[in-house]
Amino acid sequence: MNTEVSVLYFAKSAEFTGLKAENITVPSNISSLQLWQHLETRHPRLSVLRDQVVLAVRQEYVPLGEQPLTLRDGDEVAVIPPLSGG
Amino acid sequence: MNTEVSVLYFAKSAEFTGLKAENITVPSNISSLQLWQHLETRHPRLSVLRDQVVLAVRQEYVPLGEQPLTLRDGDEVAVIPPLSGG
């Protein structure tokens, strides 16, 4: 089953995609690493971030890995490059 | 040999002596404890401070004890009750 989520891009990832946000359709049962691979397929320049990036799903951090996400329609997913606040 | 020094009183010690400052004549070679005893003799109410007080001679701390001071005319001696700055 597929679901439509809203993806937000920040900092470097926004520069690499040329986008602040987009809606994409992905399987609702998917690992965080598979979700990242979807994003890389859409935006190949993102690949340089692979070893530094985490995702945020519904505003909670999720490292790239095998653990399954359960995505629902309208969920917010964010690409989080290395932080530099403060 | 005697010398005249200026004694400053602060906080509780100023309340006990009723004075901010006075000139006194004391032996120029004297220990800090003997100097304190001179002050106690002049102002018996100071005795309650004996276990808490230190002196400052020429603006440097000197604990009450046997080490000799070498006082010169016009030296500034201060009675320093427990500190409470900040």
Place this chain on the structure above:
Amino acid sequence: MAADGGQDLIILTTDKLSADSVSQSVTCPSCGAVSLFIGTTRDNFEGKKVIRLEYEAYSPMAESELRKICSEIRTKWPSVRRINIQHRLGVVPITEASVIIGISSPHRSDSLEAVKYCINTLKATVPIWKKEIYESGEPCWKENKE
């Protein structure tokens, strides 16, 4: 925790930050100590002249992560009274503050330790990004190291 929540003030703003306003907002009659940390914009990085910074945030999540930090502080230092965390977004000129954290407590060691914990944790967990703009050369997105 609901009562404490009212004492946590979190502000993300493009306006200039003020140390006095933060210190006043955390001062309270039962507190003897206010500790403030102010992060300011430096004019150099590895020999390159920085002319300004630009900050970007994932704002709703940044606020939620900042609230988590406040709640952790209240667990670690229960005597802490008021917490005010202000982070500036957008362009921040050289020497102006990008972040001000103010924390009050009855005794000084709690607010001093809590401020240190707060800025360290903020840098590690709050989704905010800083781009340095140099006098010459490409702008650079920074990464917090520590």
Place this chain on the structure above:
Amino acid sequence: MAADGGQDLIILTTDKLSADSVSQSVTCPSCGAVSLFIGTTRDNFEGKKVIRLEYEAYSPMAESELRKICSEIRTKWPSVRRINIQHRLGVVPITEASVIIGISSPHRSDSLEAVKYCINTLKATVPIWKKEIYESGEPCWKENKE
């Protein structure tokens, strides 16, 4: 040390203290971090209502002890840039600042640690005294414990 000395600002004053003025005086273009400690007047002590504090100093020696602290800080944290220590004397009303310490450094941990050292050492070594005036009962000269 002579060059550094110009970056140490020590003020004993009966005027109201300002966090902004301290933070501005220590901010510099090469510094990323300013840490401030503000000691304020508490409204209670062991259940007694405090209505105001009065501070007294052995001023020339207090300034000299504060200069020693600045010099120790510069030995312990050589990256520290500017130090401003202001202590109010005379009457200090409730919630107003009795002391403000501001220290800047390129990186945050130095100024945070230096401010903590500074207030702890100030309380232990600088000849300043505080009398608490209560709503009822005799005024009391305080003693720093820590």
